[in-house]
Amino acid sequence: xxxxxxxxxxxxxxxxxxxxxxxxxxxxxxxxxxxxxxxxxxxxxxxxxxxxxxxxxxxxxxxxxxxxxxxxxxxxxxxxxxxxxxxxxxxxxxxxxxxxxxxxxxxxxxxxxxxxxxxxxxxxxxxxxxxxxxxxxxxxxxxxxxxxxxxxxxxxxxxxxxxxxxxxxxxxxxxxxxxxxxxxxxxx
Amino acid sequence: xxxxxxxxxxxxxxxxxxxxxxxxxxxxxxxxxxxxxxxxxxxxxxxxxxxxxxxxxxxxxxxxxxxxxxxxxxxxxxxxxxxxxxxxxxxxxxxxxxxxxxxxxxxxxxxxxxxxxxxxxxxxxxxxxxxxxxxxxxxxxxxxxxxxxxxxxxxxxxxxxxxxxxxxxxxxxxxxxxxxxxxxxxxxxxxxxxxxxxxxxxxxxxxxxxxxxxxxxxxxxxxxxxxxxxxxxxxxxxxxxxxxxxxxxxxxxxxxxxxxxxxxxxxxxxxxxxxxxxxxxxxxxxxxxxxxxxxxxxxxxxxxxxxxxxxxxxxxxxxxxxxxxxxxxxxxxxxxxxx
Numbered sequence: 001x002x003x004x005x006x007x008x009x010x011x012x013x014x015x016x017x018x019x020x021x022x023x024x025x026x027x028x029x030x031x032x033x034x035x036x037x038x039x040x041x042x043x044x045x046x047x048x049x050x051x052x053x054x055x056x057x058x059x060x061x062x063x064x065x066x067x068x069x070x071x072x073x074x075x076x077x078x079x080x081x082x083x084x085x086x087x088x089x090x091x092x093x094x095x096x097x098x099x100x101x102x103x104x105x106x107x108x109x110x111x112x113x114x115x116x117x118x119x120x121x122x123x124x125x126x127x128x129x130x131x132x133x134x135x136x137x138x139x140x141x142x143x144x145x146x147x148x149x150x151x152x153x154x155x156x157x158x159x160x161x162x163x164x165x166x167x168x169x170x171x172x173x174x175x176x177x178x179x180x181x182x183x184x185x186x187x188x
Numbered sequence: 189x190x191x192x193x194x195x196x197x198x199x200x201x202x203x204x205x206x207x208x209x210x211x212x213x214x215x216x217x218x219x220x221x222x223x224x225x226x227x228x229x230x231x232x233x234x235x236x237x238x239x240x241x242x243x244x245x246x247x248x249x250x251x252x253x254x255x256x257x258x259x260x261x262x263x264x265x266x267x268x269x270x271x272x273x274x275x276x277x278x279x280x281x282x283x284x285x286x287x288x289x290x291x292x293x294x295x296x297x298x299x300x301x302x303x304x305x306x307x308x309x310x311x312x313x314x315x316x317x318x319x320x321x322x323x324x325x326x327x328x329x330x331x332x333x334x335x336x337x338x339x340x341x342x343x344x345x346x347x348x349x350x351x352x353x354x355x356x357x358x359x360x361x362x363x364x365x366x367x368x369x370x371x372x373x374x375x376x377x378x379x380x381x382x383x384x385x386x387x388x389x390x391x392x393x394x395x396x397x398x399x400x401x402x403x404x405x406x407x408x409x410x411x412x413x414x415x416x417x418x419x420x421x422x423x424x425x426x427x428x429x430x431x432x433x434x435x436x437x438x439x440x441x442x443x444x445x446x447x448x449x450x451x452x453x454x455x456x457x458x459x460x461x462x463x464x465x466x467x468x469x470x471x472x473x474x475x476x477x478x479x480x481x482x483x484x485x486x487x488x489x490x491x492x493x494x495x496x497x498x499x500x501x502x503x504x505x506x507x508x509x510x511x512x513x514x515x516x517x518x519x520x521x522x523x524x525x526x527x
Contacts, residue, residue, distance in 0.1 A: 030489045031308075071501075092203060092445065094482035120333040121202045136303075143303040145334040170501045173486040 003085075004077060005046065005055035006179040011072050012057060012064035016089075016175055023139045026063065028117070028175065029091045032139045035148055039133040049130045049152045052085045054178040066177045069096070071170040076181060078103060078164045084110075084155040087131075087178040089117035089148070093124045096169035098155055103162040110155045114174050119146040127151035150177060191285050192318035193217070198331040201227075203449030203478060205442065206313040207244035209331040210291045211257060211265075213315040214375045217289050220261070224384060227454030228260040228392045230447060230474070231399040232416040236408035236423065239436045241366035242293070242311040246443055249409065254375055257447075260392050262379035268372050273350040276370030277342060281319055283374060289317040289329075291373040295351035300344055301336040309353050310363040316345075316372075362435055389458045389467065390527035393520055396451075400517055413514060420484075420506030427488065427495045427502075434495065437488045445481035452478055466523050473516045480509035 015026035018034040026034040041047040043065065044058035057065045067074075084098070093116045097109040113125040119136065123129065129149055136146035157163065168176065199212030199222045212222035233249045248256045254265035270276040283290050296304035296312045304310060318327030318339075325339035349370045353363075382388050403412015410418045419440070427433040452474035459467030484505050491498035 030486075090482070091486050092482040094479040095476065096479070096483065116202055118202075118333060120200070120335060124202070138303055138307065140307055141303075143334070146303060169483075170504070171483040171487075172490050173482045 001051065002183045003053040004079070004081075004181045004183075005053055006074065006076050006181060007055065008067055008074065008176070008179055009058055009060060011067045011074055012060040013070070014066050014068040014175060015063045016177070017065045018063075018137050020137065020142055022141070024137050026137075028066075028089075033148070034137040035131075035150070036133055036135055036137050036142065039135075040131055040150075049087065050128045052152065052180055052182060054085070054087055054180050056087075057177055066175045067168065069168040069171045069174040069176065071168060073101075073165050073167040074179070075165050076163060076179075078162055079181065080160060080162050080183065081157050081181040082184045083157065083182040084166065085180045085182055086112070086114075086153045086155070086176050087150050088112075088114045088153050088174060088176045089150045090114040090175065091173045092116050092118070093121075094171060094173045095125075096171040096174065098169065099167040100157065100163050101165040101167065103164055106161070107167075108159055110158060112153065112155050112169065112174070114153055115149075115151050117148045117150065117175075119148055121149075123151060125153070127153050189285065190318075190320045190322065192327060193284065193287065193289050195219075196289060196315070196317045196329050196337070198329060198335055198337055200331040200333075200335070201446075201450055201453065203482075204446040205243055206330070206332050207246060207443070208257070208446055208450065210244070210313045210315050211254060211375070213317075213329045213331065214289055214291060215258070215263070217317075218375075218377060220381060221384075223450065223454055223457060225258045225261050225263065227447075227450035227457075229256075229258060230396045230451035231259075231403070231412070232419070232444065233403065233409070233411045234415065234419060234440055236410070237436075239439050241363050241435075241439075242313075243363050244293070244311075244313040245439050247440070249411070253373070260388075260395065261381055262377060264376045264378050266374050266376070268374065270370045270372075273346050273370055276349055276372065277346055280316055280372050283372075284316060284319060288374060289315055291375075292316050292345070292349055293368050293371045293373075294345065294348035295353045295368050296348070297353075298344060298348035298351055299330075300340060301330070301334065303334065309351070311353055311366050311368060312363075362438060384458075384461070386462055386464070386527055389462065390524055393524035393527070397517060397521055397524065413510070413517070416513065417510050420510060421503070424488075424502060424506055425499060427491060428499055431492070431495070434488055434492055438485055441481050441485035441488065445478055445485055448474060448478040448481060464527075466526065470516070470520060470523050473512075473519055477509065477513050477516055480505060480512060484509065 016028035018024040296302040314330040455471030
């Protein structure tokens with residue numbers, strides 16, 4: 001399996017990960033909850049999640065570390081892929097369409113489904129639990145018995161072809177931390 | 189005196205909040221299945237400006253809170269409004285001592301097990317099912333994460349129930365500025381509960397469909413699909429000029445998300461239990477509508493800084509939601525006809 005991580009730094013627009021220093025300044029959700037940086041891979045590092053290599057986001061200029069889906073179109077290295085893998089989490093579970101742009105300008109939609117990051121909530125869509133933190137950050141304290149999750153989601157490229165861009169849905173409940181395109185070893 | 193009522197089990201559905209978790213605990217006490225009691229009903233009804241600043245808000249257009257939540261079961265609920273904190277505890281204690289668990293409104297700011305403790309004010313709901321006079325404790329069940337089931341001091345609960353629930357900083361949003369006032373609630377079984385079978389599910393589907401089809405817009409009251417469309421096309425745009433509408437849409441979206449998600453799982457569970465895959469598939473379609481509500485709710489919550497800029501996307505979401513809702517109802521009618 002060939003994993004090709006995609007740099008998302010140019011598209012990051014939300015701070016969802018913070019150091020445990022008070023007050024925190026991020027706001028993954030409207031209550032300003034954040035994931036503790038100490039329990040996640042270093043920013044900009046490569047990390048293996050269930051056999052797929054991801055590039056954990058380096059911080060943007062304002063500390064941004066994830067892409068909140070607002071209809072952004074992300075250019076990707078042109079190629080024929082079988083799967084789109086994401087590290088993502090949602091504010092309550094949701095689903096929406098990714099639009100894949102092929103090299104012939106055709107657009108095809110595929111469903112992206114993301115479970116809730118909220119503690120004590122199981123994966124709704126069979127995602128792999130990529131990271132479960134032992135605590136959640138609030139602006140003024142760390143809550144030890146609240147364990148938020150980042151999920152490993154996957155989206156099939158159902159129709160083979162060369163993909164050049166992925167447009168995310170306008171669904172601000174979905175946050176994407178990392179994106180990797182995967183080609184399986186055996187050609188279809 | 190020490191009382192600890194048996195049969196208290198935490199219950200939670202991932203798209204719900206303290207309204208449903210608390211009623212799930214209470215109806216579970218009576219041996220009822222919370223998913224089937226709270227998930228059978230599906231509809232839309234809202235009267236403009238009715239929203240209250242409480243996490244457990246539900247638009248009660250036709251009766252009590254529980255009668256609205258569980259329209260296909262013989263259930264009712266009653267709010268009690270004691271004159272002060274002392275009477276508030278006296279009444280709750282007497283009811284629990286008589287063998288009946290109750291729900292109490294409480295400000296999380298004063299509840300030591302809530303993440304908001306000493307930080308954020310909010311108007312929350314939880315179940316009370318026991319007390320120990322000698323220890324000065326009360327047993328509460330709150331399945332909202334971080335799930336808590338156990339004793340706290342009567343003093344802590346009293347402070348939470350008697351709180352003015354003030355706005356003190358920027359994170360005191362949506363559910364503040366509404367004094368808790370020691371309110372508490374009892375649940376009542378008003379008759380025999382329906383037998384779960386294929387005919388019950390058929391009647392549920394037909395009744396819900398009828399509500400969606402017959403509902404209309406009458407002055408400020410919006411019901412059914414027509415009311416849903418009115419809410420999302422006529423009320424939603426008002427967030428641009430009336431900032432308080434953001435809170436209103438957020439809260440209504442939250443409770444509609446919850447009942448839609450519950451109904452999806454009611455259908456799926458019914459389909460599995462009855463061996464009817466069509467119901468499971470229908471549940472999946474209802475889930476898709478719920479997922480629109482997730483997006484709309486978070487979208488409107490984040491629109492506060494620039495509502496005019498965000499409005500086009502919110503309106504698009506609303507149109508897609510209504511379109512999917514109508515598709516689901518069409519399929520629901522086909523499914524009901526085959527039961």
